[in-house]
Amino acid sequence: YITPTSQNENDSNIQKQLVQFRLSSPTGVMSLQEISIVAAAASTATLKTPNLSTKSNPFSPKSYIIRYWKAQIPNKLPIPYFILSKASPLPPLEFSLFTKLASNHTLSTHISSFCSSAGLFCFSGSTVINSGHPKDATFAAYDGKSFVNYGAAQIGGADIFKNYSENTNFASSGFTKYSGGSTGHHEGFASYATNANVATSNFTSYAAGITGGDGEFAAYMQSVNVPDLKFASYSVNGNDHPMSFLNYVDDANSGSEQFSNYAKNGNIVPVGFTGYGESSNVVGSTFSQYSELGNGVNDSFKSYTSNANNPKTEFKSYGGGGGNGGLDSFVSYRDRANTGTDSFMSYGRKSGSGKTSFVNYGKSFNPGSDSFREYGKGSAGQTTDFSIYGLNTTFKEYTKTGVTFGQYTKPSSKEGFEKVSGSLVNKWVEPGKFFREKMLKKGTVMMMPDIVDKSPKRSFLPRAITSKIPFATNKLSDVKEVFGAQDHSVLERVLTNTLSECERAPSPGETKRCVGSIEDMIDFAVSVLGHDLVVRSTKNVKGSKKEVMIGEVKGVNGGKLTKSVSCHQSLYPYLLYYCHSVPKVRVYLAEILDVSSKANINNGVAICHIDTSTWSPGHGAFLALGSGPGRIEVCHWIFENDMTWTIAD
Numbered sequence: 001y002i003t004p005t006s007q008n009e010n011d012s013n014i015q016k017q018l019v020q021f022r023l024s025s026p027t028g029v030m031s032l033q034e035i036s037i038v039a040a041a042a043s044t045a046t047l048k049t050p051n052l053s054t055k056s057n058p059f060s061p062k063s064y065i066i067r068y069w070k071a072q073i074p075n076k077l078p079i080p081y082f083i084l085s086k087a088s089p090l091p092p093l094e095f096s097l098f099t100k101l102a103s104n105h106t107l108s109t110h111i112s113s114f115c116s117s118a119g120l121f122c123f124s125g126s127t128v129i130n131s132g133h134p135k136d137a138t139f140a141a142y143d144g145k146s147f148v149n150y151g152a153a154q155i156g157g158a159d160i161f162k163n164y165s166e167n168t169n170f171a172s173s174g175f176t177k178y179s180g181g182s183t184g185h186h187e188g189f190a191s192y193a194t195n196a197n198v199a200t201s202n203f204t205s206y207a208a209g210i211t212g213g214d215g216e217f218a219a220y221m222q223s224v225n226v227p228d229l230k231f232a233s234y235s236v237n238g239n240d241h242p243m244s245f246l247n248y249v250d251d252a253n254s255g256s257e258q259f260s261n262y263a264k265n266g267n268i269v270p271v272g273f274t275g276y277g278e279s280s281n282v283v284g285s286t287f288s289q290y291s292e293l294g295n296g297v298n299d300s301f302k303s304y305t306s307n308a309n310n311p312k313t314e315f316k317s318y319g320g321g322g323g324n325g326g327l328d329s330f331v332s333y334r335d336r337a338n339t340g341t342d343s344f345m346s347y348g349r350k351s352g353s354g355k356t357s358f359v360n361y362g363k364s365f366n367p368g369s370d371s372f373r374e375y376g377k378g379s380a381g382q383t384t385d386f387s388i389y390g391l392n393t394t395f396k397e398y399t400k401t402g403v404t405f406g407q408y409t410k411p412s413s414k415e416g417f418e419k420v421s422g423s424l425v426n427k428w429v430e431p432g433k434f435f436r437e438k439m440l441k442k443g444t445v446m447m448m449p450d451i452v453d454k455s456p457k458r459s460f461l462p463r464a465i466t467s468k469i470p471f472a473t474n475k476l477s478d479v480k481e482v483f484g485a486q487d488h489s490v491l492e493r494v495l496t497n498t499l500s501e502c503e504r505a506p507s508p509g510e511t512k513r514c515v516g517s518i519e520d521m522i523d524f525a526v527s528v529l530g531h532d533l534v535v536r537s538t539k540n541v542k543g544s545k546k547e548v549m550i551g552e553v554k555g556v557n558g559g560k561l562t563k564s565v566s567c568h569q570s571l572y573p574y575l576l577y578y579c580h581s582v583p584k585v586r587v588y589l590a591e592i593l594d595v596s597s598k599a600n601i602n603n604g605v606a607i608c609h610i611d612t613s614t615w616s617p618g619h620g621a622f623l624a625l626g627s628g629p630g631r632i633e634v635c636h637w638i639f640e641n642d643m644t645w646t647i648a649d
Contacts, residue, residue: 102468119459158186551591
């Protein structure tokens with residue numbers, strides 16, 4: 001309400017008009033006329049906001065959320081700060097303007113200001129560097145550059161990219177026609193984009209027509225959340241320019257690497273992949289027309305995607321199409337990985353006098369799947385040796401000459417799944433990520449996993465805006481237009497992956513929904529649990545990645561089976577949560593103590609899934625704890641910025 005600073009007629013009229021505005025408006029959206037009234041009143045009146053912070057405008061999205069919370073959850077429990085802090089920061093005027101733009105499907109015309117004002121995570125482009133640079137160059141602690149025609153036709157010298165885009169949120173770089181036509185030039189990429197959240201690099205026509213020299217990618221994109229690499233026409237027509245990929249995309253999550261026309265028509269262009277994708281999670285690599293028509297190509301894949309979780313690699317027309325004298329070796333390829341899929345289509349087809357060795361190929365921890373179709377078909381003098389290869393391998397229309405099969409690995413247990421030591425399991429499942437219910441007892445010392453939220457900081461959007469932004473895979477082109485996502489870009493893949501996960505059919509007994517507004521999250525929780533509910537999250541991140549001691553433990557609903565709705569973040573331009581309810585769970589509140597001092601350092605929230613019968617046998621919980629679906633309960637902590645809703649206790 002308004003207290004005018006002066007009692008003139010104009011102030012009185014403003015006051016009367018403002019009183020007519022309904023704070024409890026179901027949409028929470030103000031018209032431009034109402035906005036102008038507030039703006040006019042601001043210069044002559046003082047807004048009083050009972051029960052709210054003096055800094056909170058009653059017409060802001062955050063204030064509306066407080067009112068919505070009270071209306072939907074009338075049990076007098078306040079809205080927790082960890083939810084309210086995620087509310088949209090849009091001021092009332094911009095809120096109204098962007099809502100109108102979204103309604104008119106013209107939000108994309110103001111996407112930069114929208115992302116900035118609304119606290120979104122939007123992907124920016126790269127600064128273009130176009131130069132033939134005459135001297136050696138060292139790029140340390142750089143970020144977001146595009147190198148076009150950089151180092152072209154250079155004689156000798158070296159460029160070093162060290163600690164490039166390190167620890168950044170979004171690393172975007174382009175190396176188009178880099179070092180093309182140069183002679184004796186060295187390119188070094190060391191610790192490139194390490195620990196970045198989303199990293200994308202495009203090497204198009206890189207080192208085309210190069211002679212001599214070498215390139216090295218060491219610790220490239222290690223520990224990246226969503227790596228996206230494209231090597232298109234890389235080293236085409238190159239001559240004696242060896243390349244090495246050492247510890248490339250190790251420990252990465254959900255990556256994609258594409259090698260298209262790599263080393264095509266090359267002459268003695270050896271490439272070595274050592275420790276490629278090791279211990280990564282769901283990394284997909286595609287080698288298309290790789291080394292096609294190449295001469296004397298020597299490629300080695302050593303410890304490629306070893307210890308990885310469900311890696312997928314496709315070799316299409318690799319080393320074929322008339323290549324001559326190629327030598328490829330796959331040593332400990334996908335060794336000790338968890339499942340995984342590899343496809344070799346037209347590999348080495350119509351090549352001459354080539355040799356390929358598969359040693360310890362596909363000996364995955366849990367059975368994977370490998371397919372060889374038209375392998376070496378039509379080749380002359382092609383020899384292939386399969387020594388110790390894995391289960392579930394199919395060979396269709398492959399060359400019948402020059403192929404030898406050595407030891408075929410059979411499953412070692414009745415179920416076809418090996419049991420391995422904790423050191424190997426820890427490659428895929430972080431210690432403490434899953435634990436048994438009996439561990440939640442006072443005095444227990446256990447490992448706390450990394451519960452720190454590594455997602456980019458974002459805010460929810462008001463429902464008045466999200467309801468007008470397309471959100472469906474069948475409207476992907478419209479979604480891409482809103483956020484300015486280019487075809488085949490990392491943003492397109494982020495959008496596609498999240499939309500697909502949100503549209504995935506629920507598991508048996510699961511109720512799920514993706515929510516991009518606090519209002520939608522509240523509504524989903526209320527639909528499952530009713531209006532008398534409470535939401536909790538682990539208090540802070542203290543104790544993360546350390547041994548901790550469990551203090552007092554309290555079970556929600558007296559420790560009995562209860563209903564809950566858990567919400568986990570998904571990667572998207574605005575804050576988006578995957579919320580779901582699964583049957584038969586118990587929720588616990590536990591004090592987290594320092595092992596040495598016994599001081600309380602955190603208050604954790606843990607959820608125990610009592611029914612695991614529908615879980616996959618290869619689920620990380622069973623890898624870490626042993627056993628299998630339906631045989632044990634599985635517990636885990638609620639991580640930073642995730643949350644679980646239950647009926648008020």
